[in-house]
Amino acid sequence: MKPSKEKILEVKKLTMDFGGLRAIDSFDLDICDKEIVALIGPNGAGKTTFFNCITGIYKPASGDIVINKNGKKERINGVRPNLITEKGFARTFQNIRLFGNMTVLENVMIGRHCRSKSSVAGAILRNKASIQEEKDIVNFSYNILKKIGLQNSVNELANNLPYGDQRRLEIARALATEPFLLLLDEPAAGMNPNETAELADLIKRIRDEEGISILLIEHDMKLVMKLSELIFVVDYGKKIAQGTPEEIKVNPNVIKAYLGEETNA
């Protein structure tokens, strides 16, 4: 599945300040439908802040964040995170933020929250519609877990999963919200080369099979170069380069600011 040229997210001149510090400075970024895009840069460059802006955790100082879904454009600056999730963004975090005291299945079911209707009255009265919905949610969640490869630990507590599985569960939970754009914040952090390779496969499959666009922040250059179709490089909140992996590898700005003396990246 090759990316189409239809833009689903357009970010224009996005700026975010923390007091006197300009964390993001007039940043532009576009993502096309079914595209895998990477956002790279040194530590503290503003990558996670960018994620926080477009998922509604921070309200940007200025600029436009526009989503384009089914030919309808909508500006989402400062919209509350839960409403942005409803519109079709889902994300994971650098550090794992699972609901540790819930089971694997429950974690994924929580992701279905905004796509389900049932009320407290329905849960108490156990009417047909709410029983059916509950069943649908369980089935849907189970299917996601199967795709991700966690079907054998549905009833385990999330805390008890091995590290790599916790990372994958985060992705499963994000997928449960049925996003059209999945934002992954350092999904390979702390993984060994084997797990990273599996993760690369998984990300590719999510794009190919589900048709979900992906924006990822990652420090593992091998993974970034292998997966992404388009790379944005950010330093001190400013975009310093943009292009295909081949272009980025030889871009002198990038080598200077980010890769330093490393030539084998």
Added chain:
Amino acid sequence: MDYFLELFLGGLTRGSIYALIALGYTMVYGIIQLINFAHGEIYMIGAFTALIAASVLTFAGLNQLAIIVIAALAAIIYSAAYGYTIEKIAYKPLRNAPRLSVLISAIGMSLFLQNYVLLAQTSNFLPFPELIPEFEFLKPYSHIIRPSELFICITTAVIMLLLTFLIKFTKIGKAMRAAAQDKTMAMLLGIDVNLVISVTFIVGSATAAIGGVLIASHIGQINFYMGFIAGIKAFVAAVLGGIGSIPGAVLGSLILGWTESFFTGYISSDYEDAFAFLFLVLILIFRPSGILGKKEY
């Protein structure tokens, strides 16, 4: 043996009432890490609402069962509205402020509500009608247990079961548990955290109102100050069980109820409150996270 049983059941009754209030403390703490000091006032307002409703209905000549049900419902609805409003005006604007500011806001709210009821009603003790009827089958045991005590224990048990169901199996319950663990993440999964917090306050206030109506009917009198001491005791119970933990709140309440009951029965009734607070101090020294609470490192 009868005396022991009487004390045991008396303690169970006290514990049940504490539990109904402590639930609100612990649920709110679980979700926004705030000790809602105005919670005892909600319980007091519940009792006052029931008194007003019951008086009007008695005057209108309804039968006793209808009076109980309508008065209790009125208390629940009115208290829930108070809980909801208090959160919106006193706590929500301070959501991102330091925890101490919110705590002070809560104490202010508590004093405000006490004085508001004092001015709007009276500073005197008001007689509260006995709403709970005599049960025929309890007559032979009347020296051990009063009908209202039995009623309180059963009602509390039923409410605990309903609440467990709400939190374990419903969608809003799952959302509550998720928001309690990580509010930002919950929001990013599409959960309306503001709504979840409002529901928590409404549920907590409703159970406190039920506690208020039951205790008022059991003791037979109310005044504007009743929420303060009951609220503090329930707070002790919630801390004893492990604040933030719902089973902990119930367990802590029952333990506090029994200790108080046995202490007053066998040792001295003069130092009842002092004993409850001595208990709090001891817990805070030896087990600061409570019986079922998570250890904080």
